[in-house]
Amino acid sequence: PPLQNNQPVEFNHAISYVNKIKNRFQGQPNIYKSFLEILHKYQKEQRNAKEAGGSYTPALTEQEVYAEVAQLFKNQEDLLSEFGQFLPDA
């Protein structure tokens, strides 16, 4: 989807965060890959819910996303707390 110019703060923050994760887990590509999978799962659930117009409850809540990422980033407190800045209702 096209990126919108009127949201540069969130976009720049997301770029720098993704870069940070990539660098941190350079030697552990599976961790980075799992993180991407969690994000995509979340996005898919959100999309399903949106398309169903309220008649579908996402199977993955923000709390569950946070818990999964916490498991993944267990010794990386800074990455986890920064992730919390992205999550709605974290």
Add this chain to the structure above:
Amino acid sequence: SYDFTPLDSSAVYVLSSMARQRRASQS
């Protein structure tokens, strides 16, 4: 570095839309 793969770009997209949603719900 900014050598992003399409997968990275989609992660950026998800994260920034999450942050937008968060901001919208706070304001």
